[in-house]
Amino acid sequence: MIIREFGFRHGRKALATPLRQTWLRTLSTETSGTPVAFADPALESALQGSPDTRTVTKTPALFNQAAKPTRRRPVIPDTTKEDWEAAQELRRNIGRVGSRIQRTYSPFDVFRNPPGPKDVTLELLMASQAHMGHHTSVWNPANARYIYGVREGIHIISLEETAAHLRRAARVVEEIAYRGGLILFVGTRPGQTQIVTQAARLAGACQLFTKWIPGTITNSDKILNRMPMKVVDQFDQELQGFNSHLMERRALVPDLVICLNPMENFTMLRECGHVNVPTIGVIDTNAEPTWVTYAIPANDDSLRCLAVIGSVLGRAGQAGQRRRLEDAKKGKVEWTTPMEIQQWMTIQNRQAEYAARAAREKQEENASAASA
Amino acid sequence: MGARAVRLQNPILIDQRRLLKASRPPNLGARKRAQPLAMATTSRSVSPGAALLRASRLFSMPQPLPTPTDHSQATKHKSNTATAPYPTHLSITTPYTSRLVGDWGFKRPLPLKTTLKTTIPLVRVKKVDSIEQVTDFQSASDHTITLEKFQEMNLSMSVPVPKNSSESGKVPRSVFEEDGDVTAIPKSQLAKTETVRWKFRGPWLAGMTDGQFDEYLKKTVRPKRSAFRNFVKQHYAAELETEQRQKAAEEQREEPVAVRAQDITDKALTNYLRELRQQDRVTLFRLVSRFLDLAPVSNTSPAGFLYQLEELKPETRYEVKNDGPYAEAGPPMTHPSAGLSYLRTQSYMDNHPVYGPQASHAPVKARVILPKNGSGSYSPKLGVAGIVANTPEGESAFNIKGHSASRRLIPGVDNFDPEAEGGTKEYVEPMTAAIDPSGKIQLKLQDAAEIAVNVQKERVGEADAFQKAVEEVSAPAKSYYQTQFTKTRTPSSGSARIGSSISYGLSGGGRSL
DSSP: OOOTTHHHHHHHHHHHSOOOHHHHHHHOOSOOOOOOOOSOHHHHHHHHHOHHHHHHHOOOTTTOTTOOOOOSSOOOOOOHHHHHHHHHHHHHHHTTOSOOOOOOOOTTHHHHSOOOGGGOOHHHHHHTTTTEEEEGGGOOGGGGGGEEEEETTEEEEOHHHHHHHHHHHHHHHHHHHHTTOOEEEEOOSTTOHHHHHHHHHHHTOEEEOSOOOTTTTTTHHHHTTTOOOOOBOTTSOBOSSOHHHHHHSOOOOOSEEEESOGGGOHHHHHHHHHTTOOEEEEEOTTSOGGGSSEEEESOSSOHHHHHHHHHHHHHHHHHHHHHHHHHHHTTOOOOOOOHHHHHHHHHHHHHHHHHHHHHHHHHHHHHHHHHO | OGGGGSOTTSSOBOOOOOTTSOSSOOSOGGGTTOOOOHHHHHOGGGOHHHHHHHTSTTTTSOOOOOOOOOGGGGGSOOOTTOOOSSOOSOOBOOOHHHHHTTOOSSSSOOOHHHHTSOSSOOEEEEESSOTTSSOEEEEOHHHHHHHHHHHHTTOOBBOOOOTTOTTTTSOOOBTTOTTTSOOOOOGGGTTTTTTTOOOOSSOOGGGOOHHHHHHHIIIIIGGGHHHHHHHHHHHHHHHHHHHHHHHHHHHTOOOOOOOOGGGSOHHHHHHHHHHHHHHOHHHHHHHHHHHHTOOOOOTTSTTSTGGGGGGOOTTOOOOOOOOOTTTTTOOOSSOTTTTSOOOSOOOOOOEETTTEEOSSOOOEEEEEEEOSBSSSBOOOEEEETTEEEEOOSSSBTTBOOSOOSSSOOOTTTSBOOTTSTTSOEEEEEEEEEEEOTTSOEEEEEEEOOHHHHHHHHHHTTSOOHHHHHHHHHHSOOOOHHHHHHSSOOOOOOOSOOTTSTTTTTOOOOOOOO
16 A cells, blocks of 8 residues: 555545545555445356466556546346336236226216216215215204104214205206306315316306305405406307496395205305305205205215215206207207396497487487588 | 406405396296105115115124223323223225325314324224314224234134133133034023033122122112013023922832923912022022023122032032133133134144254334333233233243343333333233233233244344354354344344334234235
């Protein structure tokens, strides 16, 4: 080991820093006796075949400027291609052997492929926990007609009742969508956001997944002031020229409200009742069924159940919208222009007439004056 | 749809695009009152929804067992988080994808905070919905994993052997032996099987409190008074007939006519009962207990045969029976296997891939949970596979009586060993398991064979017995004692994982959850 030229070669900086392990390795003339594992047997035999020649021919790196840097790790041959080919071969040979695992249920199926009114079965409702009511002591006796019995301390809602009422509600949604009504889906409990947004997206409806501001309907002049609105024709194309009407008209009121948790939205249902807006609600055994117009007796705590109900109603709305647009293309429109717009249009027409007449008269006057 | 994106700070996102359209919904409300009730009300039992519900998982949940009551706990320090002696509720699990959204199949999603970040997803639901409108549940991993660990020991359940019994040294009998494991017994066989069977219609009188006994008399026994008189009448008739026949045989007369029960007058019967009560209480108790099918009490108890030796009627033949397994502590509350193990015996031989057939089963690691001398003097307790057990009976590695050079004392059994990390652990071999009347598992252990311990240690990665043996062959001979006990007790890093069943000293095997 020669270290007298070390400082000369590497300078002050190298001497100041402590010696690193790699450098110590280059200073050493002795080979370490540590056996090294080689991935490649050929390489291993080549290296271990002549240990004497290896030690003799090897010179310290310090003496030999052209010496290649010694590798600390043995070279591992890249076998990616061979491994991949072997795996493909294995797959070809035994890929079809064994049982096939069939995926029967995933909690996200209801969002990937939302069930519609045609898919409502008792099995689906039971699997989605629609039958589980509340503890028997918190029941509302008005729901007795929906209750099948008591089990595990809770009321069991009859699956037939749920299915029938859900189908009826789906029919309501579809018809209102067909007649161009404005539908609002409401679900304000945590976890219901996805359900509500999906249903609203399917049905082309509005959504509410946060708190209902009390007075949104009864005090809409203040709360919904300056909310943007537009006027569309039967093909859902926006119509221009209604700006003066939109500036002065009152806020919109939905034509149907679907509420997934009526217990927390009493105020909203009450406001809907004041302005005769029909409501659909999921009524659990502790809820008051008269709060809503169309009750769906089901479990309102299970997100799985609400996802099924929401997607069924959303699909129903989707079907109604599709039917409406198809009929509009054939020239069949099942809705009439609202009274306010009719009046506004009448006034506009009349004003236009007046303006035209005044212009004409003025023109005539001018003409007569000119002739005179 | 452009209008929807405006004013996002307002939570209400009302699509106001279709202003010109129907202001009122179609007239569908007229049919609102028409309820499709007919199907549900007329024939509920056959409606498809009812059939579905009856086959559902919610409806097939078993009723919870009564909670274990131990009156002595009132005066003892009791931990709130202690595991109950036996499970009372069904353990429930759910697939991972459903667990992600909290769906366990109940009324509402269970909170993710407690059910998602858990190693063992098992819950027991105490109330599907409560008056506070929450689902009452807790983790059920305690009993379920204990059962799993118990079944890994491959023990068979045996009939409990009473203390100081003549059978205490014998091979334990399985609870599935055919003579004892019968529940459908014809009436004629009831008396014959009373010392072997475990199921009785009546209670075990020795285990009843005063109040329970009064209640039992009032509710169950008194209404059966006339039936009992008939029962005694038949017994009396049979006794009379035997007596007359014996007399006739002695006097060499011809056989008398059979005595019929209906021929016995009420007065004679009352006299007979009076006689029984005053002079032959043993027969009276036997009649009562057979009539009510009472669980047997010990012969040495106040109602028992040996206790009343002085009051036996002279010149009468008495049938004396053994106590049977359940006379001393009472019959079990369930089938004596309690569903823990359905093995009939553990007389099988383990095979090792290198060492061949093994003389003893794989030993199990036990933890000393209560040393002999702590704040008082106790009998030391061991924890084996989640079950508390006594140390092996008699002279054992846990209880060395004389001074013996060949045996070592396990540190931590007599006194708490602060050096041992995680407490003292030692391999033992489980012998028998039985269920006591209060539902607890009674595990009997014995010292594990040294060779079996070495093999097991190698198996779980705590030692390398094979390598050592190879070295020994080439190295100069050493005594077996030196090779085994001079090594350090620190476990080497083998294939054992901390917290796995293997590191508990149990054989491997995946959890099938």
